[in-house]
Amino acid sequence: xxxxxxxxxxxxxxxxxxxxxxxxxxxxxxxxxxxxxxxxxxxxxxxxxxxxxxxxxxxxxxxxxxxxxxxxxxxxxxxxxxxxxxxxxxxxxxxxxxxxxxxxxxxxxxxxxxxxxxxxxxxxxxxxxxxxxxxxxxxxxxxxxxxxxxxxxxxxxxxxxxxxxxxxxxxxxxxxxxxxxxxxxxxxxxxxxxxxxxxxxxxxxxxxxxxxxxxxxxxxxxxxxxxxxxxxxxxxxxxxxxxxxxxxxxxxxxxxxxxxxxxxxxxxxxxxxxxxxxxxxxxxxxxxxxxxxxxxxxxxxxxxxxxxxxxxxxxxxxxxxxxxxxxxxxxxxxxxxxxxxxxxxxxxxxxxxxxx
Amino acid sequence: xxxxxxxxxxxxxxxxxxxxxxxxxxxxxxxxxxxxxxxxxxxxxxxxxxxxxxxxxxxxxxxxxxxxxxxxxxxxxxxxxxxxxxxxxxxxxxxxxxxxxxxxxxxxxxxxxxxxxxxxxxxxxxxxxxxxxxxxxxxxxxxxxxxxxxxxxxxxx
Numbered sequence: 001x002x003x004x005x006x007x008x009x010x011x012x013x014x015x016x017x018x019x020x021x022x023x024x025x026x027x028x029x030x031x032x033x034x035x036x037x038x039x040x041x042x043x044x045x046x047x048x049x050x051x052x053x054x055x056x057x058x059x060x061x062x063x064x065x066x067x068x069x070x071x072x073x074x075x076x077x078x079x080x081x082x083x084x085x086x087x088x089x090x091x092x093x094x095x096x097x098x099x100x101x102x103x104x105x106x107x108x109x110x111x112x113x114x115x116x117x118x119x120x121x122x123x124x125x126x127x128x129x130x131x132x133x134x135x136x137x138x139x140x141x142x143x144x145x146x147x148x149x150x151x152x153x154x155x156x157x158x159x160x161x162x163x164x165x166x167x168x169x170x171x172x173x174x175x176x177x178x179x180x181x182x183x184x185x186x187x188x189x190x191x192x193x194x195x196x197x198x199x200x201x202x203x204x205x206x207x208x209x210x211x212x213x214x215x216x217x218x219x220x221x222x223x224x225x226x227x228x229x230x231x232x233x234x235x236x237x238x239x240x241x242x243x244x245x246x247x248x249x250x251x252x253x254x255x256x257x258x259x260x261x262x263x264x265x266x267x268x269x270x271x272x273x274x275x276x277x278x279x280x281x282x283x284x285x286x287x288x289x290x291x292x293x294x295x296x297x298x299x300x301x302x303x304x305x306x307x308x309x310x311x312x313x314x315x316x317x318x319x320x321x322x323x324x325x326x327x328x329x330x331x332x333x334x335x336x337x338x339x340x341x342x343x344x345x346x347x348x349x350x351x352x353x354x355x356x
Numbered sequence: 357x358x359x360x361x362x363x364x365x366x367x368x369x370x371x372x373x374x375x376x377x378x379x380x381x382x383x384x385x386x387x388x389x390x391x392x393x394x395x396x397x398x399x400x401x402x403x404x405x406x407x408x409x410x411x412x413x414x415x416x417x418x419x420x421x422x423x424x425x426x427x428x429x430x431x432x433x434x435x436x437x438x439x440x441x442x443x444x445x446x447x448x449x450x451x452x453x454x455x456x457x458x459x460x461x462x463x464x465x466x467x468x469x470x471x472x473x474x475x476x477x478x479x480x481x482x483x484x485x486x487x488x489x490x491x492x493x494x495x496x497x498x499x500x501x502x503x504x505x506x507x508x509x510x511x512x513x
Contacts, residue, residue, distance in 0.1 A: 079496050098492075141491065187483075
């Protein structure tokens, strides 16, 4: 089903800027909210990574509500840090770099210490992600491979699989929110789904979403699951967002992961430059950030039996940064808070409000 | 790096006579208007990575190479490699990007393409040249960076 974006604009929401975070001295590529913060008196914590080779940790001060930089993780990566991801416990941070390594940091009080360095990729590592239980880590890079690492006691990480299949640079990897299913997106224009073969514990590609599945026609930059994990959204250099859904029975543990994903909807005619980032909030709002310096928000319109769900743009904010938006990330606990990062070196915190 | 030159006998054109133009001071321009010829002035003297001639002299670039869409804030540069199987095309593209990054306000979006039909693997080269993550990573490679810096050091002879 194609939603060409002409189905009624319903823009009665706005994004209000809360604060601009300064500190990085080069473009900011990625953001990650610490998943166990921002609730029950625990101040929100946000990590950011940059072309300046550092990672910064930002915390919201309980008294004033304003954001401060609590730590700068430097002198470790020797090139751009492209991606960062917190473990589900919030105790460890993984950082992926163009220097071909992935560093694992542990939060000890106010400090962060690099406790492990994962080597193996032949060149730039572009993305890192922890699975929902924190037992596995995935990385990917320009060497076209996806690596799966097992998290072991004593800060040991063992590579359990090197997945070949993509024919070009792999831009991002993401674990499913509840089962051990891995998605990778690539410069080869495809999306691949990887799962473990129940019998042999071998990881293999169970599906490739390309041309024959109404896939993207240029580099796919990012992917995000909805909160229930039955849908995912991807964004691309082809200027579209695509929504996918699955017939997988996600409740059955150890389930046969061969339930296929299918194309549900394409959102086109919105951004007019490469869309670098997309993120689906707990409340069902999809945020996209692009090279047109704009953030757009979309929400699903309940489906009718005949046509299936479609998506309305509920907000468009132009010139959110003076340069490309590289990352948009919703707060894990407060679904109206959004962070954005840009080539301009700044991070901005936004609040979604209904226009009265 | 190949040992033999890709194109050992390039056709070299006389440098085009330069009409004196008012000096373009980026930082004092009060309006956003950008003249393609101003951009051309910045890039015409970039040296070819293989030969001691400028991109203009080798007809890799000409005034027609630059188009500006002020409304959209976009610059498009189209260049013509000297031969169909030019492995230096990505280097030339990088030189153009770096030069523009240094000379132009960052809010202008720059797209760099090879002229249609001028290169055998045109689509693949265009894709690389316009993938900013690939460009950023390439520029962190010290050897490549040095080559680019050498090409950009050219002065008017």
